[in-house]
Amino acid sequence: MTHYEWFRWITFPIMPAHLQTVRRDIRKLINTRGKKEGVLSILDVGGRKSPYTIGLKTDITLLDVPQEEGTREALNLGFTKDILSTIQQKRSNIKDLIIQDMTNSTLNDNSYDAVVCIEVIEHVFEDALFVENISKVINKGGWAYFTTPNGDYIKNEGADKNPDHIRHYTKVQLQTLLEKYFDRVDVHYGVKTGKYRVQGLKSYSLKNPIRTLLSIFSNIINNFQSKGVENNSQKTAHLIAIGYK
Secondary structure (H helix, E strand, C coil): CCHHHHHHHHHHHHCCHHHHHHHHHHHHHHHHHCCCCCCCEEEEECCCCCCCCCCCCCEEEEEECECCCCHHHHCCCCECHHHHHHHHHHCCCEEEEEECCHHHCCCCCCCEEEEEEECCHHHCCCHHHHHHHHHHCEEEEEEEEEEEECCCCCCCCHHHCCCCCCCCCCHHHHHHHHHCCCCEEEEEEEEECCHHHHHHCCCCCCCCHHHHHHHHHHHHHHHHHCCCCCCCCCCEEEEEEEEEC
16 A cells, blocks of 8 residues: 555545445445455546545546546636656555546446446436446446435525536436336445534644634544435435446
């Protein structure tokens, strides 16, 4: 592991509940549905700076769209050559990096054991084509793991509308979409909302130790709050979905 990976591994327990939840879920999937022999190959779609698979004993291929002027650039979304170089220096489990739009995928069918897609699908206009192409690249017996904002509770409209979000799915909408392309689908809720989640999302800084300590404390509390909320449609921030082939 690199120094960066060691640092991230040590600090995971004080990171936001969403990051901790996703990482635990992916580790569980790897342990229970991994290969009997060899290393699992995972395609991380939209995984430009994805911390969720750092240090995991897998071969990770990062895929993201090229960064463009406008909204994507302002929100720091997508890949650039500089970002690619930085990631390769920091991450030891990166096998490949692909600059591509998954809705125009040129990847071979059955070329990965699994796909991870964290907070991406809400950005995609052609979501059905996006999911279909994801399902195609997964080997039989593999899985795809998605998270997206919980549209049963968080509406993308009005003053709080995210300019780069096309839609927020309800649980039923996401379940219906994924069932078209996967043999079995599990969709549930994750991460309790409220003051602790909001405070925990504030960045850490040595220049502001009080805010940093408050954020760490809030993340610890929110992580405990977020246990057992899988069936809570209200006051939860995310939908978590797993599609099995």
